[in-house]
Amino acid sequence: xxxxxxxxxxxxxxxxxFIEPRHAVHExxxxxxxxxxxxxxxxxxVPEAKIEDIDIQLENNILKVSYEREQDDSERRYIRKERTxxxxxxxxxxxxxxxxxxxxxxxxxxxxxxxxxxxPDALPKKIExx
Amino acid sequence: MTNATESVKYNYITPAADIFExxxxxxxxxxxxxxxxxxxxxxxENNLLxxxxxxxPELFIHTDxxxxxGIYAYKRSFKIDRNIDTGRISASLQDGVLxxxxxxxEEVKPKKIExxxxx
Numbered sequence: 001x002x003x004x005x006x007x008x009x010x011x012x013x014x015x016x017x018f019i020e021p022r023h024a025v026h027e028x029x030x031x032x033x034x035x036x037x038x039x040x041x042x043x044x045x046v047p048e049a050k051i052e053d054i055d056i057q058l059e060n061n062i063l064k065v066s067y068e069r070e071q072d073d074s075e076r077r078y079i080r081k082e083r084t085x086x087x088x089x090x091x092x093x094x095x096x097x098x099x100x101x102x103x104x105x106x107x108x109x110x111x112x113x114x115x116x117x118x119x120p121d122a123l124p125k126k127i128e129x130x
Numbered sequence: 131m132t133n134a135t136e137s138v139k140y141n142y143i144t145p146a147a148d149i150f151e152x153x154x155x156x157x158x159x160x161x162x163x164x165x166x167x168x169x170x171x172x173x174x175e176n177n178l179l180x181x182x183x184x185x186x187p188e189l190f191i192h193t194d195x196x197x198x199x200g201i202y203a204y205k206r207s208f209k210i211d212r213n214i215d216t217g218r219i220s221a222s223l224q225d226g227v228l229x230x231x232x233x234x235x236e237e238v239k240p241k242k243i244e245x246x247x248x249x
Contacts, residue, residue: 043189047161047226073150082146083161110163110226111189 031090038118040094047110048086054112056105061094063114096122139200140184147206156214156232162204163226164189169203170223172230174216179208181228212237 032043046054046067057064066089098116105114147160162170164185171182183204210216210232218233 045161045163045226047163049225076150077152078148078150079156080147080149083148083159084146109166109186110161 030088031092033092035095038123040098040116040118042092042114042116044090044112044114045110046088046107046112047083049107049110049112051107054107056114058098058100058103058116061097062091063094063116064089064091065112065114066090067112098122140203141200142203142205144206145181145183145204154234156234158208158228158230158232160204160206160228160230161226162223162228164202165204165223165226165228167223170221170228172219172221172228174210174219177210177212177216179210179219179230181206181230183228 030045032041034041034043042063042065044065044067048069049067050069053067053069055066066087068087071086094116097119099119102117103114104116105112107113145160145162147158149156149158151157160181162181162183165183166186169184169186171180173180173182181204185202185204187201189202213234215233215235220231222229
């Protein structure tokens, strides 16, 4: 995490002190994986992302999601800088083969959700004894 | 799930925030992915700016036993000094990012530092 911290700025600044929440601090995972009854839901935290910034690829049972946001903030006079997530790339090996034709993705409020269904090939097959 | 009950528990997260200065205002940006307008609450009381953002309960449900069950929410507070006109703070929420524009107060001028002598 990149943090610019300037004491002088801080003394003069408006937002000069940060009060810790009284509650325990948890961190949200950047990637949230959930598998239930042949359906896989993967959620990614991508604040500020637009649809065109995101690339999703499914190859065999590897799900690869990349995200990159153009950002020119070199001119900004930062007092505090903690947000850094303007790019990432994650590959996840899925527990089974999925049906690529029925894959779905949606983006809402900075959360990307990818829904994948188990491929019919991966379903258990009963083998008859002749 | 939509019926709010008293037993709803929240797991609070401290969101990452940027603050930068422009000529007439300060801008604060905070990452609140998963929060929509309905779940957002920004208050200024006395000199305390408080940001609370509740995520959509359907969004993150953990069955992991190490975590307490509850809805994820963001919470962060800042102390505001008098360089900010608390009557002129505007907020917008887009793509999971909260942007607060805090106008500088009119009385912000170069300040003279008074020196007092103690005998």
